[in-house]
Amino acid sequence: MVLRGRHLRLVLVFAFAGWCLGSASLAAQSPAVTPTLDDLLSGTTLNDVWLHINARDWADLQANYRENTYYPADFEWQGVRVRNAGVRTRGRISRNDRKPSLRVDFNRYVTGQQFLGVKAIVLNSLWMDPSMLRDRLSMLLFRRMGIPAPREGHVRLFIGANREYAGVYSVVEEVNPAFLQANFNQNDGYLYEYHIQGAYGFEDPGPDLDWYRPRFDAQTHENGSTVELYAPVQSLVETVNAASPSDLRGALADVLDIDTFITQIAIQNFVAQQDGLVGQFGMNNFYLYRFEAQSLSQIIPWDQDGSFRMIDMPPWQNMDTNVLAAKIWADPTYRDLYLRKLVEVATLAGPWLEDEVVREYAQLREAVSVDPLAPYPFEQFESEVAFIQQFARDRAAIIRSYVEQVSPSVLGDGFAGGRKARR
């Protein structure tokens, strides 16, 4: 029998439909793409994270939130379940029993265990930030300016066997050897977490190395001697204090890259960070990393939820509270360098920052509205986000106007660009 005409066309149509269905079926059966850490930290979507934890442990953790007691828990995200991780509360003044921030150590009980290549992550409850955006926006700005900073993405956290919703958290990349490797292509230098013990802005405390120990908490080489750990930090501080304001680059060349430091304070002063390197309470919220086999160190930002608080904060505010920042401000060359960096940040933030605020608000709005443990009413979330959106819209122009007051020559084309942007 030979198929012709209409019959042949019918056969061809059915064959094509069958091929399409088969292909679709095969595609459905093919293994799912393995999620990566970047998927969790990029912030492109609001992820769901499930912390499987014994009900008694969760109650104990909340009751004893001031202690760093670890509890076993399984961490699950997009079908990836890491069993027997260790969970504890974390934070300093933000510690609370209602919605605790958490640190998840994947190798606490199981030696060498990792989650998508990292040994630990932080689940930040965003307790101090009703907008829930401040830290992430600041870190994004740091990274856009080429400064290594932790990645961070919002998640909905679910707790326990009954998968109870515990509210919106942010997953924060921990500053640890894995972070160092990813950002500096090395991880065997000396990493310190700075703990504020009172107002301190790089002043020389004298020869006592033990003064540094509680402030610069060693995160690597923890068992090193006091001299090994803190003599280089002391040297950094002494060098900063001894440096002439007119030759900061040369004087600090071996201990701190002045251009990177200027970029960092420019970013923090653009976002009006009140609790950073030139904050109201002295230096705070940073790690210090000294590179392998070098005396050169770099500051890594941490916990920037004190930002976006003061839309008209002048860029010279608190510069005198930090020895190095004061020297930068005192010398016309370095002051102009700082102001140029500030304008560069303003230009980079441009419309992007406001777009990002709008995007993240849309991503979080519904989840925040039903957050059972949020310490603030939903209306406050909305008003804070509205303020940050206004901040993002207006801050660049405000910065430019301040710069114009201090050093009009710095603006040049950038200022014109700013005016164009405002128009």
Place this chain on the structure above:
Amino acid sequence: MRPMRHVVCIGLIVLGTSAPAFAQADGASPRPVVTFDGRPTVRIGDIGHVDFRVKTQADWRDFPAEPTADPNDAFDLHRARVGVGGTLLTRVEFQVERDLRDAARPWRDVFVDVRTVRRVGVQAGHFKIPFGLDQLTSVMDLDFMYRSLAGAYLTPGRDVGLMVHGRSFGDRLRYQAGAFERGGDNLRASERTDTGTAPTVAGRVVVKPWAGPETRSPLRSLALGVAFTDGRLPDGPNSLRGKTAFGDPIFEALYVGGRRVRVGAEVQWRVGPASLQGEFIRAVDQRRGQGIENEDLPDAVARGWYVGGTWVVTGERKKDTVKPARPLSLRGYGAVELVARAERMALGTDGLAASYAGPRDAAIPLRADTAWAGGVNWYLNDFARVQVNVVRERREAGVGLDRGVTWSRLLRLQFGF
């Protein structure tokens, strides 16, 4: 402080029950007389006597150090205890002992023991829960410098309680049964300080089938015993501790909840200058609702055994201790005893060699320690003893410890009365 208040309360109640015994005392007030019969004693006529007691042990130890620890080769004033004990009106015995080196738990035995009818005694206060032959042996009478692993870690230790004890059938049967406020003090600190602990009951029966005043059989001292404890566990990381002979932890803290049941069997046989002793202990901790998802987990089962023997080569008879026939102080050379012991303690599932996966994991990988000890006890006189032990340990697995064999050498000077 709360347990000590309970000690006082229970002691007063028990003393109250012995009021008839006081009523029998002579109304005259006799003069105290100080004597020294093995230890300083003050006797007050028929009213009773008070002994003064001292226990000291100084150790020199040489054993492998952990990589991160300070060197372990060390001198250690291991024990320094003082106490008083004695009898009132023949029916009431008492004992108070304080450890001068242990600031956390200074009070050891603090109890009164009232003899009632038919050789039945009622003991109240803070004392050892009747479980474990080795654990119940006084530190001054141990054949080795350290207790057996099972005796040291799988037994409950001391607690505040009330115990009935006695002997029957011409000393062929001895029994102890008591109820205690908590689960003992030989536990993890987390359990000792947990306010959710509950009372524990315990019992021990020892039979000497061939005992009797007329018996000449070499089996007449053979004692066979069984014991148990049963109590509720506070939920938490409170599984039984397990350490090597010299204190390095080998059992992880597992989450437990429900009941803790111990069973033990013991044998002791002393024939002239020789003795043989062995014990088996099994301790089961339930893990009800202890899983990550609040599910029940398999029980944590710890077990241990030891077999040891001693021989007094100088021929003295072996009792709880050895009294030298020719003490050093009388120009003799004391008594010399050879000792040897094999033992093993384990937690987890035999054959499960998987890595430890967490305190709420269903699987409990095997953690075990096997030790062989040999040594010499040199009894200088009734008060002083020199002990030398050599210990070979094989750690099959454990927290932070490599598997393998270690050797340790120990020397102890002991003085007490």
